[in-house]
Amino acid sequence: MTQTPHRAGQGAPAPVHDVLVIRLGALGDFIHSFAPFQAIRQAHPQARITLLTTRPFLELARSCPWFDEVVEDERPGLATPGRLLALRQFLRGFDRVYDLQTSGRTARYFRLAGKPAGWSGHVPGSALAHGNPWRNDMHTRARQRDQLRMAGIESVPEPEIGWLLAQARLTPASLGLEQPYGLLVPGASPGHPAKCWPLRRYGELATILAERGIRPVVVGGMAEKPLAQGVQALCPTALDLTGLTTIADVAGLAAHAWAAVGNDTGPMHLAALTGCRCLTLFCGKGDPALAAPMGLVPGQVRVLWVRDMALLSVQRVAAALW
Known part of the structure; x- marks a missing residue:
């Protein structure tokens, strides 16, 4: 059974079967997330992990060894209610979400998903929220490591990139x-x-x-x-x-x-x-x-x-x- 990261003091964690990772861009930021991607896969070895990203990174993401599926974020808005509803249903299909983008857009996605307790991100309202008040003063790599630590993933080693080379x-x-x-x-x-x-x-x-x-x-x-x-x-x-x-x-x-x-x-x-x-x-x-x-x-x-x-x-x- 998948071992689920959880915070000290909590009871036995519920198993995590479906994980969503959100990283939309840009290229430098996407590369900074290689280590978190790898750490999330190592923390959930048996789970199905889906990445939500934007079109420029689909090919790269699909070549990564950390995801079972890569889905394009088409960024629907109020002008396309059908696509917005489809995104809402998509976001509500996961046991755990790691929002590594932590932007205004993904804050809206958190609300669209129904503010689930298993959402690791920057917006208050979930049990796994990254509550560090200095997060905006941290380097991207350090901030993401701290975010995962607060979500129960203690180890975020440097990524292995032999697959890319x-x-x-x-x-x-x-x-x-x-x-x-x-x-x-x-x-x-x-x-x-x-x-x-x-x-x-x-x-x-x-x-x-x-x-x-x-x-x-x-x-x-x-x-x-x-x-x-x-x-x-x-x-x-x-x-x-x-x-x-x-x-x-x-x-x-x-x-x-x-x-x-x-x-x-x-x-x-x-x-x-x-x-x-x-x-x-x-x-x-x-x-x-x-x-x-x-x-x-x-x-x-x-x-x-x-x-x-x-x-x-x-x-x-x-x-x-x-």
Whole structure:
């Protein structure tokens, strides 16, 4: 029988057969939740675990070893009452819910579900509510660990990601990419252009890397193709992989890279999880204390924080790498 986490002082817990995990996005936040995903699976080894997430993460989530089913959150509203009713029925079909998104939307989902006692989240009203008054001042990873602890899951170890690395199609060997090479991540969410270090400086950094015998490799989505071309304009030896890599490919490349340098964006969180030495660039729009990439060992991840990215010099970034 499934062993159900419960708080000290409670009686024997009821068995948990159906578990819902809610994590809607973005990529960096989703990656921060790998450890909680794994811990929830370990706490409920016999339960059926369903993940509710958004369309950009369906493929990644379905490749994870922690879920029996992945369901897309279509975000229905009052204009689509039939879909809203279907969501209500869906949310009421679980013995335990772990809301790792803890947003205004999922607070509404808690009410839509009938405020069940077995809901672990940020909204008061359930027996498993995360009642830490400083939760909004905690790093995402620490906050989620504390949330699970208060729901009875004491151990949240670093996630095992061999399953992800095994899915990589593009590898250093398949690309003929010799060591050492460094990853450059010049893009960011389209809604946050202020988070981007000026493109010319990425090109200048690529030139410094190449002069020191380190092949620059630019990664990102197809939308970052112009950024990679801008880097190549200053450093023709830079390898452009934008639009060609899967998440697994980026993880596999990061696992063997000399280092990764990039803005506050999802691939940097992924690189950190592989053990890659990372330098992440933050501007005043972000708070590293709440959302910086987390490495596996002390000193693996460094952060440079400036109020305005235009003020961050190439010399300072290069000095932080050596």
